[in-house]
Amino acid sequence: MDTQRRTDFGPPDFRRFLPPVIKDNYGKWKYHEILKPGVMVHVGEGGDKLFTVRAGSPRLLGTKRIRKYAELADKYCGGHLRFTSRHNVEFLLTDEANIDPLIKDLHDLGHPVGGIGPAISSIVHTQGWVHCHSAATDASGVVKAVMDDLHEYFDGTKQIPGKLRIALACCLNMCGAVHCSDIAILGVHRRPPKVQQGLNKVCEIPNVIAACPTAAIRPSTVDGNPSVEIDESLCMFCANCFSVCPALPMADALNDGVSIWVGGKVSNARSEPMFSKLAVPFIENEPPRWPTVVQAVRKIVEVWADGARPYERMGDFIERIGWPKFFKLTGIEFQKEHIDDYRYAGLSYKRSAQLRH
Amino acid sequence: MSETNGKGSATPLLDELEKGDWPSFVTQIKEMAADGNEQCQQLLELLERSYREKIGHWKHGGIVGVHGYGGGVIGRYNDLPEEFPAIAHFHTLRVNMPTGWFYTSEVLRKICDIWDEHGSGLTNMHGSTGDIILLGTTTDELEPTFQALSEADFDLGGSGSDVRTPSACVGPARCEWACYDTLDLCNDLTQTFQDELHRPAFPYKFKFKCSGCPNDCVASIARSDMSIIGTWRDDIRIDQDEVRAYAEGGMNIERDICGNCPTKCMAWDGNELEIDNSNCVKCMHCINAMPKALRPGVDTGATILLGAKAPIVQGAQLSSVLIPFIKLEPPYQEIKDLAERIWDFWGEHGKNRERVGELMQRVGLGNFLEAIEVEPLPEMIAAPRDNPYVFYEEYYEEEDEEAEEEEPAAVP
Numbered sequence: 090m091d092t093q094r095r096t097d098f099g100p101p102d103f104r105r106f107l108p109p110v111i112k113d114n115y116g117k118w119k120y121h122e123i124l125k126p127g128v129m130v131h132v133g134e135g136g137d138k139l140f141t142v143r144a145g146s147p148r149l150l151g152t153k154r155i156r157k158y159a160e161l162a163d164k165y166c167g168g169h170l171r172f173t174s175r176h177n178v179e180f181l182l183t184d185e186a187n188i189d190p191l192i193k194d195l196h197d198l199g200h201p202v203g204g205i206g207p208a209i210s211s212i213v214h215t216q217g218w219v220h221c222h223s224a225a226t227d228a229s230g231v232v233k234a235v236m237d238d239l240h241e242y243f244d245g246t247k248q249i250p251g252k253l254r255i256a257l258a259c260c261l262n263m264c265g266a267v268h269c270s271d272i273a274i275l276g277v278h279r280r281p282p283k284v285q286q287g288l289n290k291v292c293e294i295p296n297v298i299a300a301c302p303t304a305a306i307r308p309s310t311v312d313g314n315p316s317v318e319i320d321e322s323l324c325m326f327c328a329n330c331f332s333v334c335p336a337l338p339m340a341d342a343l344n345d346g347v348s349i350w351v352g353g354k355v356s357n358a359r360s361e362p363m364f365s366k367l368a369v370p371f372i373e374n375e376p377p378r379w380p381t382v383v384q385a386v387r388k389i390v391e392v393w394a395d396g397a398r399p400y401e402r403m404g405d406f407i408e409r410i411g412w413p414k415f416f417k418l419t420g421i422e423f424q425k426e427h428i429d430d431y432r433y434a435g436l437s438y439k440r441s442a443q444l445r446h
Numbered sequence: 447m448s449e450t451n452g453k454g455s456a457t458p459l460l461d462e463l464e465k466g467d468w469p470s471f472v473t474q475i476k477e478m479a480a481d482g483n484e485q486c487q488q489l490l491e492l493l494e495r496s497y498r499e500k501i502g503h504w505k506h507g508g509i510v511g512v513h514g515y516g517g518g519v520i521g522r523y524n525d526l527p528e529e530f531p532a533i534a535h536f537h538t539l540r541v542n543m544p545t546g547w548f549y550t551s552e553v554l555r556k557i558c559d560i561w562d563e564h565g566s567g568l569t570n571m572h573g574s575t576g577d578i579i580l581l582g583t584t585t586d587e588l589e590p591t592f593q594a595l596s597e598a599d600f601d602l603g604g605s606g607s608d609v610r611t612p613s614a615c616v617g618p619a620r621c622e623w624a625c626y627d628t629l630d631l632c633n634d635l636t637q638t639f640q641d642e643l644h645r646p647a648f649p650y651k652f653k654f655k656c657s658g659c660p661n662d663c664v665a666s667i668a669r670s671d672m673s674i675i676g677t678w679r680d681d682i683r684i685d686q687d688e689v690r691a692y693a694e695g696g697m698n699i700e701r702d703i704c705g706n707c708p709t710k711c712m713a714w715d716g717n718e719l720e721i722d723n724s725n726c727v728k729c730m731h732c733i734n735a736m737p738k739a740l741r742p743g744v745d746t747g748a749t750i751l752l753g754a755k756a757p758i759v760q761g762a763q764l765s766s767v768l769i770p771f772i773k774l775e776p777p778y779q780e781i782k783d784l785a786e787r788i789w790d791f792w793g794e795h796g797k798n799r800e801r802v803g804e805l806m807q808r809v810g811l812g813n814f815l816e817a818i819e820v821e822p823l824p825e826m827i828a829a830p831r832d833n834p835y836v837f838y839e840e841y842y843e844e845e846d847e848e849a850e851e852e853e854p855a856a857v858p
Contacts (some may be wrong), residue, residue, distance in 0.1 A: 094513070094593075094596075095596045096514050096515070096596075096601075096644070097601070097640035097641060097644060098596070098599070098601050098640075099542060099601050099633075099636050099637045099640055100542040100543060100544050100545065100599075100600065100601060100633070100636060101544055101553070101599040101600065102544070102633060103544040103545040103546050103548050103619075103629055103633060105544075105550075105553075106544055106548040106549050106550050106553060107548055107619060111619050111620060115618050115619060116618035116624065116627065118618075118620065118621060118622040119622055119741075120622055120737045120738045120741075121621075121622065121737055122737070122738070131620055131621075131622070139620060141620070145468065145469060146469060146571070147468070147469045147470060147471040147473075147474055148471070148570050148571065148572075149471040149474050149475070149568065149569075149570055149581070150474055150568075150569050150570070150571050151474045151475065151477050151478035151486075151567050151568055151569070152478070152558035152561055152562050152567045152568075152569070153477050153478060153567075154474055154477065155554055155557075155558050155569065155571065156554075156555060156558055158551075158554065159551035159552075159554045159555050159558075160551070162550075162551045162554075163551045168550045168551040168552060169548075169549075169550060169551075170549055170551070170554075171546065171547045171548045171549065171616070172547040172549075172571050172572055173547070173616075174547075174576070174613070174615070174663060174664050174665070176570075176571065176572065178571070181620075199469050199470075199473070200469050201467065201468070201469075213574065214574075215574060216570075217502075218493060218496035218497070218501075218502045218503070218504075219471070219489070219493060219581075220504060220522060220536070220538065220581060220582070221502060221504060222502065222504045222505055222506050222507070222522070223502075224502045224504075227496065227497070229463075229471040230463055230471075230497070233463050233466065233468055233470055233471060233472075234463070234466070236468035237465075237466030237467055237468045240466075240467045240468050258756075261756075261757055261758060262756065262758055263756035263757065263758075263762075264573075264574045265574050266574065266665065266668055266669040266756050268668065268756060268757065268762040269665065269667075269668035269764070296798065299797075299798065300759070300799070302759045302760060327757070327758060327759060328758075329758055329759045329799070332758070332799075333799070335505065335506035340501050340502055341501070342499055342500040342501040345500065345501070353668075355662045355665040355666075355667055355668045355669075356660070356661050356662055356730070357660035357661070357662065357667075357675075357727075357728070357729045357730060358660070358661060358729050358730045358731045358734055359706050359707075359708055359729055359731045360708065362662070362667050362668065362764055364762060364764070374500045376459060376496075376497040376498075376500060377459040377460065377462040377463055377497055378462055378463070399702050400702065400706055400731070400735065431761060432760065432761055433761075
């Protein structure tokens with residue numbers, strides 16, 4: 090074997106890639122200001138300035154586009170750039186005069202600049218039909234359609250009261266961990282798994298049975314072979330069984346689609362972090378542009394933008410006006426599916442007489 | 447592969463996603479497909495088919511990887527290999543990003559060169575956990591890709607039941623609010639736990655995320671089993687001149703700053719902002735709103751919280767407080783020891799696919815704390831229990847009391 094083979098050396102040390110202005114001011118930044126949409130300046134204790142230009146990206150990038158980013162970094166930033174936790178690309182400049190030419194080049198390349206401060210930033214999302222085996226919807230396509238509609242909230246053309254974070258996950262596994270977003274778009278399956286022939290050859294039956302949180306899967310015999318049967322009335326479509334057993338597919342063109350959740354956040358600012366809650370239980374998949382999803386998201390954004398106080402996040406806004414008012418303002422029909430029926434469901438029931446009439 | 451044959455586009459549905467103002471992923475795939483890149487051409491056609499049929503065409507991953515590693519590669523096969531042979535295997539490599547997602551143009555080009563040579567040329571910058579995602583190659587190319595990456599000093603990230611690639615906010619590199627060195631801690635944990643990261647040996651995944659302040663820009667409280675969130679113990683630093691400058695600039699300090707303080711620990715008399723720091727919960731709102739006037743204190747460190755996860759399978763959880771305050775300085779031994787104690791208990795008692803947060807719920811936080819040798823504190827709870835069903839583990843018998851009485855009283 091190759092004796093030169095290196096393993097377990099980890100990522101390259103990030104310090105190798107920091108621009109000189111960051112090395113000089115590491116841990117010594119004093120304050121920052123947002124200069125205009127998508128542009129901020131950080132000022133060091135000693136007065137050094139670092140300008141950041143943030144651009145939206147489709148997350149799925151070809152090497153050709155990444156090379157373009159590298160060219161822009163060479164042209165304006167001494168070769169330095171970074172990416173954010175929401176898939177944006179950030180160019181790190183020391184010469185203020187380079188900001189506008191860089192923005193122009195980014196626009197020419199088709200990348201909007203924005204997403205800083207009270208704005209809608211890029212949508213954190215998953216793979217969808219591009220590359221995932223358990224997707225109930227596409228990810229990139231829904232995101233593209235929603236952001237085409239909301240880009241003016243990204244680039245600052247439209248002012249909003251505070252931050253609004255959208256995330257999309259194409260199934261309940263939530264690789265995009267959307268459960269704490271102001272607006273979450275979540276792919277959902279609605280048909281119980283279809284037991285495939287020869288299941289016992291590809292799956293460990295005890296594992297499959299143990300994987301079900303509601304004990305809906307029981308051992309059975311099909312054509313003399315060990316298999317499983319599903320009590321469909323107990324299935325809540327979590328797809329945990331499919332995760333451990335490929336012979337239990339959940340995806341189904343007639344029944345898969347999208348749900349929309351609202352009011353979650355991760356920041357501790359003002360109120361504590363909170364989960365997103367169900368707003369729209371189900372919208373069918375409408376490729377290529379998911380118009381019903383786009384419309385529903387826009388309506389929710391507009392209701393919040395019209396009614397929220399400065400800094401107020403979606404969840405705080407809804408808590409202040411109350412859920413009945415939220416459903417009234419958005420025109421979303423309240424239905425049985427909105428009421429929790431899993432573990433600790435009762436904690437989400439209204440347990441007081443404090444109601445707005 | 448199908449051709450357009452002068453009858454219009456082979457991908458009419460996807461073409462609709464090249465319209466509009468937001469940058470298009472379809473354009474990205476087409477850009478790469480343009481020079482005869484068969485993988486990207488067939489990916490477009492397969493995706494068009496998904497758009498037509500409203501269903502995905504990717505199968506469960508098989509066991510593929512690189513020598514000596516149990517993770518880092520997601521096996522992916524399509525279910526129509528005869529029609530789409532160029533992407534019959536289309537595996538993903540998760541490559542551990544430089545902490546904080548900092549790059550030079552030189553190193554980005556290096557990654558591009560490697561991926562153009564060995565794979566589809568498609569990436570995600572970045573995946574949800576933070577890795578560089580190299581999207582799509584064949585089984586035969588996995589080992590050569592890893593070899594080329596390792597020559598460029600890039601290693602694989604985590605996948606499966608192991609430590610997943612830890613991530614950190616931008617931290618002290620570009621943020622005045624970083625209460626500890628998120629980048630250094632994240633890089634240190636990543637390097638320390640390379641074995642745990644590359645060889646799955648846990649009941650399920652384990653994520654670390656390092657946020658420098660309670661704004662939590664990497665969503666650690668929602669998305670990591672161990673959430674390390676910067677905070678401080680002393681007073682918020684105030685520059686009263688700058689507070690007045692914000693007021694003169696039109697900020698309504700009474701309404702938008704004091705009025706939004708969750709503990710109402712601030713008062714503004716039109717000239718001076720007064721803060722009762724003993725009642726401040728470090729929510730960051732006032733500092734976020736007035737970054738030139740207010741800053742976190744100087745006695746900084748972090749709160750460690752445990753157990754966040756997405757819904758699968760017992761329900762979503764946010765992390766809850768485990769260590770209210772800890773100083774974080776290299777070599778970070780205390781936090782590493784804590785992680786190892788948690789993994790020992792979880793390894794012994796966790797069920798298959800049970801996250802640490804679920805185990806904590808199942809055995810009870812009190813029992814969990816005992817097992818990992820952490821004292822219970824009131825900071826760990828929102829409120830004490832409201833049900834009276836306490837599991838006392840021991841009780842006395844008559845004989846016990848007599849035995850105790852006979853013992854001589856302890857003399858100091």
